Amino acid sequence: MQQTLIDHIGQVAEDVVSLVLRGTGGPLAPWEPGAHVDLALPNWLTRQYSLCGDPADRESYRVAVRYDPLSRGGSEYVHRFLRQGRTLDVSLPRNHFPLLPAPEYLFLAGGIGITPLLPMLRAATGAGVPSTLVYAGQSLATMPFVDELRSSHGERVRIVATRQQGRPDLAALASALAPGARVYCCGPASMLAAAEEVFPADRFHAERFHPKGRVFAPNAPFEAVCARSGQTVQVTPDESLLDALSHAGHPVASGCREGVCGSCEVTVLDGEPEHRDDIGAPTGRMYPCVSRALSPRLVVDL
Known part of the structure; x- marks a missing residue:
């Protein structure tokens, strides 16, 4: 574990707060786009959040947390009780969603699923790789980091407020996909299921909030x-x-x-x-x- 101090906590969308966690004992452990960390909360819960800051910044980590009234207490504690100046133990970063080399990228984000894709988009464009982000949410007010994305990436980013515009046409995006392009998707289960139907399986990469429904044999001792x-x-x-x-x-x-x-x-x-x-x-x-x-x-x- 690494000890950090909450350097800043602030609302970045309806029911979403961003935490900037500054290391208290020197540089924090390095990480790459797609990584997440465990936060050991003071109420004895441990929760995982994608790192959405800049991997080049070894002094601090940034995460974003959406309030979920049906959660098991983690998001509620973050929103109601965490304050600037509080110390938190944070795990070393783990990455089960790495950004693999490709000639082009399409990033698909749904709501808080934008968090692991933010550093991916930054890394891809910084390396000169053609990249597009399609970011969907119910309304602009519910979507964190919209202004940051627009100012940093301009026309590479397409913002879709689904209440007014409907859901993105994933089939059209798939038909326009460049040869060899990789697709990275993070969002609600309905978005992931729809995307899996239309994008090539060998070039589609997804991170889930909850496990995919599957059937296993009955448990044996x-x-x-x-x-x-x-x-x-x-x-x-x-x-x-x-x-x-x-x-x-x-x-x-x-x-x-x-x-x-x-x-x-x-x-x-x-x-x-x-x-x-x-x-x-x-x-x-x-x-x-x-x-x-x-x-x-x-x-x-x-």
Whole structure:
């Protein structure tokens, strides 16, 4: 964890605040466009937010948080109780949504999904790569960073207020896509589902707020062997591996508990995991908040 100070907090759209977090112990850890961090909130919750500032700025991080009345308490705490001058512990950046090389980019943002795409657009245009951003939201008042985008990127940015203009024509955008161009999309599930229907799968990259609905076989019991301690933990069908480890005295840091943030990653030394995450776990790793085992026994590096 890195200790930071809230240097600035301010409203940037209806129900959206931006936090500038300044490091208190020297330069903050480097990051690349698409990265996110965990914020350890004072109410004992940990939440993930995309970094939306400038990667060249090693003195501070910027995140933006939309208030969600149906959230589990994270966004409500940020909006109601966080103030300038408060210290927050912040994780090292993680990136499951990297900007890959391409001859051209199309960025599609829906609402608060603009946050990981802001630094991507800056990096792409800074490198001289032709890039377009289509940014949709219910109204201009609900869309953070519109003025910043217009002033910095001008005609590269198309702002779509859907209440007045309707939703962007994704099929038309797909038909006009240049050969080899990559599409990066972040927004609500309906936007991602529509985009997946029309853009080439091998050049379409998405980051989700919540996991994609999928069906798995019924949960089966298995045992997890903690290699460093030698303890064997029984995981029942109605319990996640994450919770079973915690109850056995091996707590693993976690955030979303939905398989989309990656904060609970553990190393698998033996056995076959059943990956149920939306990230795509690297070989030899798994996310125990949602993933389970296809083999009767897993050995994890704990």
